[in-house]
Amino acid sequence: MKQLNKYWIYVLTTFLAVGISFSSVASVSAHNNHHKFHDEYEQLDPKTKEKVDNILSFLKTDLKELGLEIPDHKEKYEQFDKLDDETKKKIKEIFKQLKSGEITKEEANQQFKALGVNPPEKHKHCLAFENLDETTKTKVKEIFKQKKDGTITKKEADQKLAALGVEMPKHPMHESYEKLDEKTKEKVKSRVEEAKAEFKKIDVTFPKKFDYLTK
Numbered sequence: 001m002k003q004l005n006k007y008w009i010y011v012l013t014t015f016l017a018v019g020i021s022f023s024s025v026a027s028v029s030a031h032n033n034h035h036k037f038h039d040e041y042e043q044l045d046p047k048t049k050e051k052v053d054n055i056l057s058f059l060k061t062d063l064k065e066l067g068l069e070i071p072d073h074k075e076k077y078e079q080f081d082k083l084d085d086e087t088k089k090k091i092k093e094i095f096k097q098l099k100s101g102e103i104t105k106e107e108a109n110q111q112f113k114a115l116g117v118n119p120p121e122k123h124k125h126c127l128a129f130e131n132l133d134e135t136t137k138t139k140v141k142e143i144f145k146q147k148k149d150g151t152i153t154k155k156e157a158d159q160k161l162a163a164l165g166v167e168m169p170k171h172p173m174h175e176s177y178e179k180l181d182e183k184t185k186e187k188v189k190s191r192v193e194e195a196k197a198e199f200k201k202i203d204v205t206f207p208k209k210f211d212y213l214t215k
Helices: 002-018 023-042 046-065 074-081 085-100 105-114 124-129 134-149 154-163 172-178 182-201 208-214
Strands: none
Touching (some): 085 105, 172 208, 182 208
């Protein structure tokens, strides 16, 4: 149950951080593959989960040693893990009301504070759209729709966004990867391929955020 709680908390904090509005379209799209991995993870038996955890733990350690920045979401979960079940239920209810439009993001944040929970910081993807006019927001929304449908590639989407003056924030791990020299990048690619092969052996989908490093 603890792992399951962490999953809905992850979704909750993502939606609260960006707001249940236009800005969530980009962020939810960006996290889509991450959520797919967690959906599959939750269905695994304990023994396979342990194997997955071990593979990812060793992979992250090795990638850090090669100079990659691997975000740690531990702090995000810690304040929630310390809460009792009754408070967690209240948090889920706040999220439900926010998503349905019954309350605003500001009202949700106030209720969170009343429960002794710090509202999530504003997501970088939200900041990328904060100062856009409504016409540009509509165009950006359409670009993300086309990208999700497969009508255009990620590269084409990025080009269209750039033409509108919108620059999507890069994942810290991807950004640090781009700063590496070619020799180190090859080592990173080789290590990720090893982990990918291990996932294949246990018939589990490899997380897309790491698969990016093999391109």
